[in-house]
Amino acid sequence: MGMGMEKCCGFIPLRLATFIIATWFFVIYLFDAVTGFLGINAVTVYSGQTAKAWYYVDLIFTLIICIGGLLGIIGSCFASRKFAKIFSIIVWINCALSIIKYIVSLALMAVFHENLVRSCLRSGFIGFSNAQTPMGPAIITDSPFYTPVQYPGTLNAHASSLDDCQSNVKTFLIAYGVVIFVIELIQIYFASVVNAYSSRLRNGARHHRLHDQQIKDFEESRYHMSTVY
Template sequence: MGLGMDKCCCFIPLRLGTFLIALWFFVVYLLDAVTGFLGSNAVTIYSGQSAKAWYYIGLLLTVIICVGGFFGIIGSLFASRKFAKAFSIIAWISCALSIIKYLISLILMVVYRDTMIQSCKRSGFVGFDNTQVPLSPAALSDSSYYAPVRYPGTLNANATSQEDCEATIKTFLIAYGVVIFVVEVIQIYFAKVVTNYSSRLRNGARHHRLHDQQIKDFEESRYHMSTVY
């Protein structure tokens, strides 16, 4: 086995690596779910705004991945073969669900980019300092003379110009695509590490059973020899 399969990231022991990977799936997707519920997650809000059903489906997928990470934490803490085996399967399922979730979200945002721009013009870009719970797309005038007026404490308190919104959303979509590609590659590697840890536990159990059987056979052979002589 190569170094990359004996260790996580070439230097972290497999058990500790599996724990950290499980913690990754739990914490990252818990934050993803919480920010989605609170309305500060731009991906969740804008993709859900384009297809309302996807808002709830995306959050459900996120919660499922988070629960899978919790199972992995338990399995790695107690070196449980059953939990480790379950998490090795869950890790691959989580990778698949994650790819589906973020790829569909990206497609929806690219296809409905104009809707995002309209919402940005009305309410500003979604963020921690500008939460937006409403899912209904913005309906603004097409007149070149129209510009949303900012009123403190209202939905359009952070209204932004057309030019600023177009530039912000273009940058966001490009950055999101790059980040998600990198994250998914890392998570596929993580799933391989977890699978290797599960195999290591299973093979170790087989080794111990074989070792115990060899001792038993040796003791029995000694007993038979003593009776002969």
């Protein structure tokens, strides 16, 4: 896939495209990991609340993808055939890990969406202005008389209403599903671009070796001709 590709997106040279793609994997997933650690990444925190072990697996996957991107940046800078081949493998691994990461996170949040609503009732919806680090599910009374009360400086500082939380969670899950579908399509295309670049370097190396061998054969034949005459 992508072996006959000449340009990325029709106008970006393959080497530059490989560098940009490697930077994408490094920067995007570094940001993903940092926001997850800080408790402002809704996907990481909410999926981790539904399955605590997944919180750590998710972050490990994210860091592996990030490191893969860093290796790609180094390799594309030096136009190394060996490094390009390694990165073409790494980028496919990155795609596989990111697909697992996103689909499992979405599945956990969809199955346990009531947990997300409860967390929102207690602490509001997670965002840059509302960081949350507790990995346990929220314990909220089922009493119909319960009303969230906001206390500044506490876990309940951003508590929200049931209607708002249900609406926010539903919108979030739909938007997240659409976004990850688009991102995975882009990353699969990126992987084909890197594969095309690796193939071009490998084929170019074969052509250079052939050219060098032709020169050597010509020189040797010329030497033998001179000894005859």
